[in-house]
Amino acid sequence: MVRVDGRGDGNSLVHVRGLDKKYQRGSEEIHVLQGLNLDVDAGDFVAFMGPSGSGKTTLLNLLGGIDLPSAGSITVAGDEITHMSASRLTAWRARHVGFIFQMYNLIPVLTAFQNVELPLLLTKLSKAERRKHVETALEIVALADRMNHYPRQLSGGQEQRVGIARAIVADPSFLLCDEPTGDLDRRSADEVMNLLGRLVREHHKTVLLVTHDPVAAERAQTVLHLNKGVLVEGRAAEVG
Amino acid sequence: MKYRHLVFANLFRKKIRTALTLGSFAVALFLFGLLAVVRGAFNKGLEVAGANRLVVVNKVSLIQPLPVSYLNKLQRIPGVTLVTHTNWFGGVYQDERNFFPQFAIEDGTYRQMFPEFIVPDDQWNTFIDDREGAIVGEDLVKRFHWRVGDRVPIKGTIFPGTWEFNIRGIYKGSRPQDDTTQFWFRYKYLEERENPYWKGLIGWYTVRIDNPDNATRVAGAIDDTFANSPWETKTETEKAFAAGFVKQAGNIEFLLLSIGSVVFFTLLLVTGNTMAIAVRERMRELAVLKAVGFSDAFVLSLVLVESLFLAAIGGGLGLALCKLFTLRGDPTGGLLPYFYLALPAVILGLLAALAVGLVAGILPAWSARRLRVVDALRRV
Numbered sequence: 001m002v003r004v005d006g007r008g009d010g011n012s013l014v015h016v017r018g019l020d021k022k023y024q025r026g027s028e029e030i031h032v033l034q035g036l037n038l039d040v041d042a043g044d045f046v047a048f049m050g051p052s053g054s055g056k057t058t059l060l061n062l063l064g065g066i067d068l069p070s071a072g073s074i075t076v077a078g079d080e081i082t083h084m085s086a087s088r089l090t091a092w093r094a095r096h097v098g099f100i101f102q103m104y105n106l107i108p109v110l111t112a113f114q115n116v117e118l119p120l121l122l123t124k125l126s127k128a129e130r131r132k133h134v135e136t137a138l139e140i141v142a143l144a145d146r147m148n149h150y151p152r153q154l155s156g157g158q159e160q161r162v163g164i165a166r167a168i169v170a171d172p173s174f175l176l177c178d179e180p181t182g183d184l185d186r187r188s189a190d191e192v193m194n195l196l197g198r199l200v201r202e203h204h205k206t207v208l209l210v211t212h213d214p215v216a217a218e219r220a221q222t223v224l225h226l227n228k229g230v231l232v233e234g235r236a237a238e239v240g
Numbered sequence: 241m242k243y244r245h246l247v248f249a250n251l252f253r254k255k256i257r258t259a260l261t262l263g264s265f266a267v268a269l270f271l272f273g274l275l276a277v278v279r280g281a282f283n284k285g286l287e288v289a290g291a292n293r294l295v296v297v298n299k300v301s302l303i304q305p306l307p308v309s310y311l312n313k314l315q316r317i318p319g320v321t322l323v324t325h326t327n328w329f330g331g332v333y334q335d336e337r338n339f340f341p342q343f344a345i346e347d348g349t350y351r352q353m354f355p356e357f358i359v360p361d362d363q364w365n366t367f368i369d370d371r372e373g374a375i376v377g378e379d380l381v382k383r384f385h386w387r388v389g390d391r392v393p394i395k396g397t398i399f400p401g402t403w404e405f406n407i408r409g410i411y412k413g414s415r416p417q418d419d420t421t422q423f424w425f426r427y428k429y430l431e432e433r434e435n436p437y438w439k440g441l442i443g444w445y446t447v448r449i450d451n452p453d454n455a456t457r458v459a460g461a462i463d464d465t466f467a468n469s470p471w472e473t474k475t476e477t478e479k480a481f482a483a484g485f486v487k488q489a490g491n492i493e494f495l496l497l498s499i500g501s502v503v504f505f506t507l508l509l510v511t512g513n514t515m516a517i518a519v520r521e522r523m524r525e526l527a528v529l530k531a532v533g534f535s536d537a538f539v540l541s542l543v544l545v546e547s548l549f550l551a552a553i554g555g556g557l558g559l560a561l562c563k564l565f566t567l568r569g570d571p572t573g574g575l576l577p578y579f580y581l582a583l584p585a586v587i588l589g590l591l592a593a594l595a596v597g598l599v600a601g602i603l604p605a606w607s608a609r610r611l612r613v614v615d616a617l618r619r620v
Contacts, residue, residue, distance in 0.1 A: 066531055066613040087535060094533020101617070105528045109249035121242055122533050166532075 001041050002222040004231040008039030010075075013173060013206055014063065015039055019072035021058055032058050034229035036072070040208065042173075045200040047209045047220035054226045056210040057178055063208060064097045064176045065089045077173045094122045098167030102179035104159040106151040112138065112162045113147040119170040137165040140203070141195060157188025164195060174206035175199070181216050193219045247545050250522070258550070261514045265554020265596075266561065268507045269589050273562025275496045276585035281576035282492050283482075284417060291452040293353070294459055295481035296445040299472040302484075303328075305441035306471050311346075313465060314447060319458040322448040324349035327430060329423075331394035331403060333384070340380055342394065342423040344430040346442075353446055356414045363388065363409025371429050374405035377420030378412050394423075399434055419578065446478070504596055511600035515547050519604035526608050527616030536609045543605035544598065551597025552590070559589050 006017060016038040023030045032055040040046055048056045061067035062074060065081050073082050076096055081089060098119075106115045116137055120130045138144045141161035151159050160180060167175050177196065181189035197219050199205040209220060217223050225232045251258050296314070298304035306325075314323045329342035347368045351359065359367075359375055367373040376386060386392065390407045405425055413420050431439060449458045459475035466473045476484070519526070526539050563581050570579040 061614050064531070066617075090530065090533055090535050093531065097531075099528075099531050101528075105524060105617075107249070107525050107528070109253045110245070114245055114249075118529070119532050127242070 001039070002044055002046055002224070002233070003039040004037055004224060004233055006037035008037075012039040013042040013044075013077055014208070015075040016063070017073050019059075019062065019074065020070045021055065021062065021067075022070045032229055033062075033069070036229065036231055038224075038231060040174075040206065042206050043200065043204050045197070045207045045209070045219070045221045047211055047217040047223045048226055048231075049211060049214070049217055049223060050226035052212075055229055056226050059226065060176050060178050060208065060210050064099060065093050094119060094170070096173040098170070098172040098175040100160070100163050100167045100175060100177040100180045102182040104151070104156075104163045104183075106159055106162055106166075108151050111148050111150055112143060112154065112165075115151070115162055116147075116165045116169050118166060123170065133169055134165075137169040138162075140168065140199075141165045155188070156184050157191050160184060160188070160192050161195060164192070164199075168199065168203070168205065174208060177207060177209040177211075179211055180209070181211065181213055186215075189213065189216060243542070246542060247549060250518070250542075250546055251549065254518075257514060257518075261511060261550050262554040262557065264507055264510045265551055265593055266558035268503045269555040269558030269593055270562045270565075271503055271558075272500055272589050272592065273559050273581050273585065274565070275500055276589065277562070277566055277579055277581050278576065279492065279496050280580065280582060280585065281578045284419065284578040290354075290356075290448075290478050292449055292455075293478040294447040294449060294455060294462070294475050295478050296447060296462055296473050296475045297481070298444075299463075299474040302444070305438070305443060306445065306473065308440050308442050310445065310466065310471070310473075314445060314462065317458065317461050317465060319449050319451070319454045319461070320447050321450050322349060322353055323445055324353040325427070325442040325445045326350075327427060327443040328398070329394075329396070329425075329430070330398045331396050333392065333394050338384075340383075340421050340423055342425070344427045344443075345424045347426050347428075350424070353448060356418055357411045357420075358414055359409050359411045367408035368426070370406055370408055371426065371432075372404060372406050373408040374423060374425045375409040375411055376407055376424070377422050378410050379420040380423060381410050383421075399430065399438070401433075403429075403433075417578065447475075504592060508596050508600055511547065511550065511596060512603065514550075515543065515601050515604040518546070519543055519608050523608075523611060523616045526611055527613045530611070530613045531617070539611070540605045540609035543608050544601045547601025547605070548594055548597040551593040551600075555590055555593025558593075559586050 001012075008015060016036060019033050019036040019038075020031070021033040023032060036059070048059065050056050058067065062069050063076070065084070069082055073080060075081070079092060079096070081092060084092060107118075110118075113134055116134045117130055120133055123130075125133065135144060135147070138147050141164050143158060143161050143165065146154060146158060146162075151162070154162065164180075175196075180196070181192050184192060193216050196207055196209070200207055200221075207220075209216070211217050222233070296306070296310075298306050308325065311323055311325065314320055324346045326346070327344035329344055331342050332338070333340070351357075351364060363375070367375050374392065380386070386407055388407055388410065392405045392407060394403050394405065395401075396403055411420065427442070447458070447462070449455060455477050459477070462475040463473050529539060530536070559581070563586070566579055566581045570576050
């Protein structure tokens with residue numbers, strides 16, 4: 001259940017209250033997010049839509065702990081992250097967040113296997129255990145046969161699927177997807193969205209997706225529109 | 241080490257750049273090694289100098305002689321336990337490029353004075369029974385393929401004519417650093433054959449004293465004894481004498497230090513530039529690592545390890561090549577008989593290379609550490 005009215009009971013996976021984010025550009029102050037509230041339960045699939053500059057990516061960055069809010073609080077799985085030190089926040093990200101980027105952001109000199117293995121290097125898993133986890137993640141994204149390929153040897157859609165495998169391999173609390181289909185053709189985009197849908201349905205993952213693409217947003221259970229720093233609930237098709 | 245593929249993968253991302261940087265380190269450390277070898281060769285006399293030996297030379301110049309009659313007077317000075325004398329011969333064997341030192345020695349005392357040189361008794365006895373006998377160092381024997389019993393002609397430059405010697409013995413050094421490229425023959429042979437002007441003159445005295453702590457007092461007593469004579473003396477410890485000898489060739493230390501500093505500073509600029517470019521190219525990837533959960537300290541370490549790895553491999557390669565080069569022996573035809581890359585120089589070279597790697601990597605590593613994930617991901 002997703003709520004934006006601030007009336008959630010506090011037991012949700014993601015619990016955001018009064019979130020503000022301001023930027024200073026020269027003498028001008030830009031108020032990107034204004035007192036934003038959000039509650040997302042585990043297993044939800046939420047899409048955020050909105051015009052460019054509306055603050056979608058900023059919201060995602062704040063939820064992922066790679067940016068700090070000007071005011072307000074974010075609690076994820078019981079951890080209040082807005083006042084964590086940088087080092088604690090880094091460790092928290094490793095445990096709770098799986099990032100999926102528009103530009104895939106794979107490391108070009110590492111194979112698909114090594115890219116997916118990266119988050120597991122931060123755990124105490126043995127080499128054999130890491131291998132098992134990576135193989136499982138690559139099987140989920142149907143790229144087990146490409147594990148020794150370098151990113152340059154993969155198509156855009158395959159690269160993004162490797163990115164998804166990297167995001168899920170450490171079994172994070174939720175996935176943050178920033179325009180994951182923005183750089184893909186329709187067919188590859190559909191494959192990626194099918195995969196995200198399957199992760200929610202079959203593997204009970206929580207997915208927060210930022211997109212410009214109404215077709216991609218259709219796959220989400222809930223679409224939230226971000227306008228003038230405030231979230232509004234509604235289906236993508238209904239959002240103007 | 242589970243992170244090693246991260247380091248290796250990044251190092252071989254741009255193979256040519258890595259090869260060129262490794263090459264810079266290798267060339268610089270090869271040069272450093274050679275400078276250390278040359279320095280070691282020049283300073284060898286300092287390392288082997290005896291603490292209880294003084295050298296007495298003519299006060300005017302080392303090349304001016306002293307009377308052999310001083311021998312008895314020196315022996316009577318309190319604190320002096322043994323005296324011997326030596327002449328520089330300066331001859332040429334076959335070709336001027338075949339340089340090696342030849343000394344006319346006082347055969348009654350020389351062996352006692354320099355016990356670090358080991359000559360078998362039977363060979364020494366044969367030597368002192370032969371007016372034209374010679375004792376040669378084992379390195380010299382290897383160099384010219386001589387054997388005991390060979391007759392060797394040497395053309396004099398200071399003492400004219402061709403001088404023929406019979407090799408009667410071979411000496412070895414008791415320490416690795418001992419010079420075994422010398423050629424000794426009897427002073428009596430020089431004195432008997434030389435023209436009247438040189439009769440009764442020697443090059444310098446070596447004096448053994450009872451206690452190294454008395455060196456200053458005994459040296460003063462010696463010089464006082466011969467003050468205001470036609471042959472005034474200058475007495476100093478063997479180490480100071482060797483140091484003065486090195487200074488005659490110029491300020492070798494300063495020269496080597498200057499060259500070494502320029503080389504390492506240039507290397508620092510090259511490596512610093514390489515690491516800065518390498519990090520700038522990967523800002524987005526480093527940001528992804530941080531987003532995934534790698535700490536700031538890890539990212540800093542990753543960049544530093546890359547830089548140190550380049551330094552260690554490139555520097556090690558250069559020093560290994562230098563070692564191989566020195567194994568072929570002295571390339572100067574005898575000017576640098578102690579042509580050897582010693583372990584302390586290797587360790588110092590590696591430490592210097594690592595220091596350059598560390599300094600070159602620290603700024604790019606720090607900028608990687610400070611990198612904000614959001615800013616780096618925003619860059620296209």
